[in-house]
Amino acid sequence: MGTQHLSQPELYIGLMSGTSLDGIDAVLVDFAPPAPTLLGKFFFPFDDALRQAVLALHLPAQNELHQTQLIANQLATLYAQAVNALLALTCHTPQQILAIGCHGQTIRHCPEHGYTLQIGNAALLAELTSITVVSDFRSRDIAAGGQGAPLVPAFHDKLLRAPGVHRVIVNIGGISNLTNLAPGVTTSGFDCGPGNLLMDAWCMQHLKRSYDANGAWAATGRVLPELLQLMLAEPFFALPPPKSSGRDLFNMQWLQSKLTGDESPEDVQATLLELTCRTIAEAIQTQCAGAQAVYLCGGGAHNLTLLNRLATLLSSSIVQTTNELGVDSDFLEAIAFAWLAQQNLQGLPANLPLVTGARHSCILGAVYPA
Numbered sequence: 001m002g003t004q005h006l007s008q009p010e011l012y013i014g015l016m017s018g019t020s021l022d023g024i025d026a027v028l029v030d031f032a033p034p035a036p037t038l039l040g041k042f043f044f045p046f047d048d049a050l051r052q053a054v055l056a057l058h059l060p061a062q063n064e065l066h067q068t069q070l071i072a073n074q075l076a077t078l079y080a081q082a083v084n085a086l087l088a089l090t091c092h093t094p095q096q097i098l099a100i101g102c103h104g105q106t107i108r109h110c111p112e113h114g115y116t117l118q119i120g121n122a123a124l125l126a127e128l129t130s131i132t133v134v135s136d137f138r139s140r141d142i143a144a145g146g147q148g149a150p151l152v153p154a155f156h157d158k159l160l161r162a163p164g165v166h167r168v169i170v171n172i173g174g175i176s177n178l179t180n181l182a183p184g185v186t187t188s189g190f191d192c193g194p195g196n197l198l199m200d201a202w203c204m205q206h207l208k209r210s211y212d213a214n215g216a217w218a219a220t221g222r223v224l225p226e227l228l229q230l231m232l233a234e235p236f237f238a239l240p241p242p243k244s245s246g247r248d249l250f251n252m253q254w255l256q257s258k259l260t261g262d263e264s265p266e267d268v269q270a271t272l273l274e275l276t277c278r279t280i281a282e283a284i285q286t287q288c289a290g291a292q293a294v295y296l297c298g299g300g301a302h303n304l305t306l307l308n309r310l311a312t313l314l315s316s317s318i319v320q321t322t323n324e325l326g327v328d329s330d331f332l333e334a335i336a337f338a339w340l341a342q343q344n345l346q347g348l349p350a351n352l353p354l355v356t357g358a359r360h361s362c363i364l365g366a367v368y369p370a
């Protein structure tokens, strides 16, 4: 990311609350040429009650539609608080911001049925902030026959391509996804499978902690080869791209269906960490052959046990985080949603048909003017 410049600012806010349900990543970015500048960042954690309420929306429940809309309103209020905190932190006013790109909270992702659902009441967010909001970025791509995900590879392509160097960018959030930036070849990308979400859920169940800091607990267990093979047999892993996934497939029911009940919890955690690493490494080896450098982002990049294991599995590549490229690995997705908002307002398409499988490129997102 660039240093501050003198041309007319083009300020956008990006809001990402992802599948991990840890909270809201908020960024303020100036897209004035020559390069995007990160002016401020802010993380707003979700409390446990909200996390549980969103998780419950993943299951059929009584009065589900009413609950969904109430939580969408609650999310809009929290998004607005994150925006206000970011504006205060960076000394900006709403009038200076061209738009907020708000991902929303995914509660269903079913491209096979022609829909995906990210909630967050963008109309209310526009009302509360007096800033134009762009949201619902995935639906148009699905309407055009695509997966609606992953969308960030298009931004990786703009920001992180380097002439003559074969880079792969790997986001390890709740779900993991990669972008293949091979010289002279069209950018590709896809979801690899579970990133942290199964490890988080298992850790919550056994240690009452929302995640396994640095993979320290996983490091005390041993990988269970039979369980690992059972999990790797999931057909999603062998599917060719384009492909995307979410909690709809990878959830506690999925994990429970693979367990005998005799496993020790730390061994399961070690096996889940190995599953994340193996599926990422195999995705790189099969789809990104010859990669010279792999750059990690997302919360999983903080997990030292995971980082070391990936580096071992990918010993022919350099394995680092995107911080080494000057892009904050914790806020890359939020920055991408600020960029997606800019693309929309400028009337530019933002999906990569090779990545999502859409029949054509499209302008992504719905606009709620200030």
Ligand SMILES: Nc1ncnc2c1ncn2[C@@H]1O[C@H](COP(=O)(O)OP(=O)(O)OP(=O)(O)O)[C@@H](O)[C@H]1O
Pocket: 016, 017, 018, 019, 020, 021, 022, 171, 172, 173, 174, 175, 176, 195, 196, 197, 200, 210, 211, 212, 213, 214, 215, 297, 298, 299, 300, 302, 303, 304, 333
């Ligand atoms: N120090 C750490 N050690 C281990 N894991 C960590 C650490 N810090 C963060 N994480 C993991 O990162 C997760 C959050 O990652 P991130 O914010 O990238 O996810 P997300 O954006 O919600 O997901 P997605 O990209 O799938 O939408 C946490 O839930 C946790 O599992």
Ligand SMILES: CC(=O)N[C@H]1[C@@H]2OC[C@@H](O2)[C@@H](O)[C@@H]1O[C@H](C)C(=O)O
Pocket: 018, 019, 106, 109, 116, 148, 149, 150, 151, 152, 153, 171, 173, 174, 175, 176, 177, 191, 244, 245, 246, 333
């Ligand atoms: C449906 C949905 O929310 N998908 C997310 C999720 O989190 C990671 C992975 O699965 C990716 O496909 C996507 O998010 C990022 C921001 C993307 O679209 O690139």
